[in-house]
Amino acid sequence: MKKTSCVDFVLTLVVLALSAYIACAYDPGPLQDFCVAIDDPKHLLFVNGKFCKNPELVKAEDFFFRGLNIPRDTNNAVGSNVTLVNVDNLLGLNTLGVSLARIDYAPYGENPPHTHPRSTEILFVADGTLYVGFVSSNQDENRLFTKILYKGDVFVFPIGLIHFQFNIGKYPAVAFAGFGSQNPGTITIANAVFGSDPPINPEVLAKAFMLDKDVVEKLQKKFAP
Ligand SMILES: *[C@@H]1O[C@H](CO)[C@@H](O)[C@H](O)[C@H]1NC(C)=O
Secondary structure: OOHHHHHHHHHHHHHHHHHHHHHOOOOOOOOOOOOOEEOOOOOOEEEOOEEEOOHHHOOHHHHOOOOOOOOOOOOOOOOEEEEEEOOOOOHHHOOOOOEEEEEEEOOOOEEEEEEOOOOOEEEEEEEOOEEEEEEOOHHHOOOEEEEEEOOOOEEEEOOOOEEEEEEOOOOOEEEEEEEOOOOOOOEEHHHHHHOOOOOOOHHHHHHHHOOOHHHHHHHHHHHOO
C-alpha cells in the first residue's frame, strides 16, 4: 500500500467506527436482570451512569411509582405541567431503556416546542383534544407534521425532532408519553436559546433569528433563568 492510501484506510476505519458508535448511542441493553440506581456510592458497582444497588437489597418498591393519576397544577406561563417518571424518581429503571410522563394541559395550554435528545416519544391522549406536531430536520427541509388528537389517539415524535402539543379544547386535557430511554432529556427551545446561563451574545441571536438586538434582549429578560 502507498503511504497515502494507508492513511486513507485508517481514516475510513476511524470514520466507520465513529459512525457505528454514534448509531448505537442510545441506552445500552442491560447486562443483568436489573441495576436499581442508588445515590450512595459506597461499596457499589458503577454501570451506565448510575451506581447499582446490591441486588440482594433490591425490593419491589424499587420498581414502583405512585400518583400518576393525580392532575398537576397547570397555572403557569405555558399552561402545562409535565410529570416525569424516569430513572431519577423510579430508580429501578436504571439501564432498562424506558420511561414515562404524564402531561397536564390547561384549556389552551401548551407543552412548548422542545426535543428529547435521547429518545423517541409515543404519546397517548387520555382526555381532551390536542393539536400536536413535529418538524423534520434540515435535510428533510424542515417539514411540519401535525395532527389533531382526540381521547384515545396515539402519536409518535421521532427522536431528536422539535415537537409540541397544544390543548385546543375548552377543558383540561391529559396525555401520557412513553420514551425509549431511562432519561430522555428535554431541551425546551425558547428557554435553551433565550434563557441560557449565561446568556448567548444577543448579536448572535439577532442575526440567527433576523431580529433587532433589543427584541432579543427583551426575550432574554423574559426567559432569564
Ligand atoms: C406541577 O404541578 C405540581 C403539583 O401540582 C406543582 O408542585 C409544580 O409546581 C407544577 N409545576 C409547574 C411548572 O407548574
